[in-house]
Amino acid sequence: MDNHHRWEWDKLTTIRLIGGGQIRRSKIDITVDILKVTMNGAKKTQIVYQANLNHNLAKKYIVLLTNQDLIKQQENIFVTTEKGRTYQEMANRLKLE
Numbered sequence: 001m002d003n004h005h006r007w008e009w010d011k012l013t014t015i016r017l018i019g020g021g022q023i024r025r026s027k028i029d030i031t032v033d034i035l036k037v038t039m040n041g042a043k044k045t046q047i048v049y050q051a052n053l054n055h056n057l058a059k060k061y062i063v064l065l066t067n068q069d070l071i072k073q074q075e076n077i078f079v080t081t082e083k084g085r086t087y088q089e090m091a092n093r094l095k096l097e
Helices: 003-011 027-037 044-050 055-067 083-096
Strands: 012-016 022-026 073-074 079-080
Touching: 022 027, 027 044, 027 055, 027 083, 044 055, 055 073, 073 083
Parallel strands: none
Antiparallel strands: 012 022, 073 079
16 A cells, blocks of 8 residues: 555545445544444444444454554454543544534
8 A cells, every 4th residue: 555545544534325425534533433332342243334334444443443452352352442432532522622
C-alpha cells in the first residue's frame, strides 16, 4: 500500500450502502463504534455487522485496536479494555463539545 492510499484510509473511510449512497466516517468514529460493540464482548462477525464495516476493514481495525491495547482477544471474542473505555468516553465527550 503506498503512502497516498494509507493517508486516505487513515483520514476517512467510505461505507457504501445497499441501494447506493455513501456515508463517510472518520477513523475515530469507526474506532468508537467498534469499542461500543466490543464493550461486553463480540465476535468478529458481530463487529462487522454492528459497526457497519466490511470484513477486510474490520480486520484492519481489530489489529490496530489490539496493538493499541484498546481491545483484547479472549479466544474468539474481542473485549474493550479499560484503556479502550477511557478512549471511547473521551471521544464521545469531544463529539458533544
